[in-house]
Amino acid sequence: MKTLKSHVIIYDEECPMCNLYTSAFVKSGMLDSKGREAYNKIGEDITYRIDKDRARNEIALVDTEGGSVSYGLESLYKIIGHNFPFMWHAFKLKPFHFLLKKLYFFISYNRKVIVPSAESAFNACIPDLNKKYRVAFILFAWIVSALTLNAFSDRLVPLVPASNLLREFLICGGQLIFQGALILYFNKTKxxxxxxxxxxxxxxxxxxxxxxxxxxxxxxxxxxxxxLGYFLLVVGLLLLEHKRRVNILKLPPALTLGWLGYRLIVLLIIL
Known part of the structure; x- marks a missing residue:
């Protein structure tokens, strides 16, 4: 690979996705061995060059010699386009760029709920709350969940009554409403x-x-x-994952009991 020298990409150390692709840039030779630095560990020589608030939402690429800084997609374009010039032109096509930009922000603003991590005590790289992209993520996950559960429910008949897409949409949506009411009671700021x-x-x-x-x-x-056995195994794993995320958010265990209670109530109604 053709190395983009004298450039440092600033990444979120607590984000597995960010870790993965920035590490790939270094290992593949697109960036040199010192071509990436964690957001919470950058030195003064880089700190004064970047907009730290923007860098929490859009990954920053710093030209350590020229002093210029790229953010978000432009950073990725610059690294990839240095090795594959034809890709640079493809990235710049308006429809393609528009879709990539929306996808980038969709992931970036939601990365802490897709793969949560405990908040750092100092200088954490936590993205701003963007309600538009959070709602988009909730709707996307809601639709995927309802479609998948509807397809899987056919394999549980006659042990469980036959379902339909509307029922699965209502169950998934009801869980959000139920848990939303609980979090409003316990800690509405989160x-x-x-x-x-x-x-x-x-x-x-x-x-x-x-x-x-x-x-x-x-x-x-x-x-x-x-x-049915596999489905129950998955539910058990999700219960543990919900408990883990509640602990990360430093919220009361009652939320996990509520999550389980809602599912038991729905099961009794269905049966």
């Missing part, structure tokens, strides 16, 4: 962070259920029991 984490847990559940949909379904009782 409602957007908590709801983002709640729906992220549902999205994780959908991802875990999707591989099972690829297995052949015979419709006999043994097959039904197997799928």
């Amino acid at each position: 409602i957007w962070d908590y709801l983002g984490n709640v729906i992220a847990v549902s999205l994780i559940g959908s991802i875990l259920l999707m591989p099972a949909l690829c297995f052949p379904y015979s419709g006999d009782m043994l097959s039904n029991v197997g799928f």
Whole structure:
């Protein structure tokens, strides 16, 4: 690879996604061995060059010789385009750039609910709350969860009554309303962070259920029991994940009890 020398990319050390792709830039030779620095560890020589507030939301790329700074997609364009010039032109196509920009902000503003991490005591690289992108994430995860559960529910009949898409949408939406009421009672200042984490847990559940949909379904009782067992295993893992996220957010355990209680109530109503 052709190394983009004298450039340092500033990344969120607590974000696995940020760690992964910035590390790939260094390992592949796109950036040199000192071509990345964690946001909370940058020295004064870089600190005065960047807009630290903007760098929390859009990854910064600093030209240590020329002094210029790129942010967000422009940083990625510059690194990738240095090795693949034709990609630079593709990135600049307005429709493509528009979609990439929306996707970038969708991930960047929601990265702490997609993969949560404990808040650092000092100089944390925490993105601003952007309600538009948080609502977009909640809607996206809600739709994916409802579609996946509706598809998976067919494999549980007759152990569980047949479902339909409307029912699954209402169940997923009801969980958000129920947990939203609880977080308003316990700590309304964290409602957007908590709801983002709640729906992220549902999205994780959908991802875990999707591989099972690829297995052949015979419709006999043994097959039904197997799928039900897998579903209960996933629910158990989600319960643990919800508990972990509640601890990270420093919220009361009652929220996890509420999450479990809602699902038990829904199950009793369905049965």
